[in-house]
Amino acid sequence: MHLQIPDKNVSNKIIPISVLILLSIINLSNFSQFLVGTSDVFIYFYVASQNLLSLICHQQESKLFDFGNYHSLLCSRCTGIYFGAFMNGIVIMIFEIKKFRWTKFFYFSIFLMIADIIFYQLKFYDYSQIIAIATGLIFGITSIGILFMAIDILVKEFKGSE
């Protein structure tokens, strides 16, 4: 199978912008319960979001963010991951950060996340939404850094093969 980007002058920014749009949809879906109050149409968006996000998060009730009658559809850690990825994606795009050693921070973020999971599973401390969202946030930030770096190289590879 051979992949080819149809447009020869494909902009390096099209793919990162698509990734950011996707992340914004996920973040919006996460809080779709709050939108239902604003317009009836959003009820279908909420039902679809509930169904779709159940594939990427366990949605355990005790780990969701509660705001009165409403709650987020992603757990604290996943909320952190997708929000962190979205925010850092915007920062990378605006400031055009290209040379940064994301990989080392990526390993560190995985270590933090796994350490948190092990520690609360072994009852060293109770599950904390703050720690979960913080570790998720760091993981999201570093993941999007590596992903954007990879996309940059990928676009160059495609351009080079033309």
Added chain:
Amino acid sequence: MKKYISSFISGFGAGVLQIVPVLKNLACCALIPIASYIAILLDRRANHDNGKMSLKKGLMIGLITGLYAAVFGSIFDLLITFITRNNDFIFAISQLQKVMNDFPLNEKLKQEVMTMITGVARDIQQYGFSALYTVSIIMNNFIINSIFGIVGGLISSQIINSRINSDNSEF
């Protein structure tokens, strides 16, 4: 087919794990990217490839792993739903009903949505099959798994390449 045998193996594994409740909860969204990483490692091992890898290849392996996982995940999900006449959707119904009552919506709309949801639940419990559930599970699996497969493939390739870079700079 032979070219993407590593994707087939790890995609199959991810498809199976996607429906195991406890593992599914633990792995969360990491399951497919991890499967892509394993597929890339298997491919490199099979081809005795120790050099830097092309991101294009990483993308393809990730995408195909995600697609295989979507195929097997959907098949197993639908098969188990058919046999047990039960699934996560049935468990989520009561929660959904409670949430729906809290929404400031007009009664007609609430009724319409609840009729749709309970119709799906009734079909699953009676026949072990619902057309709406089948379409949604197949579509969602294909969209989500292929996206996460691509992301996993790209990140894995980048990590492998940066490890090779740092190994080379040590000498």
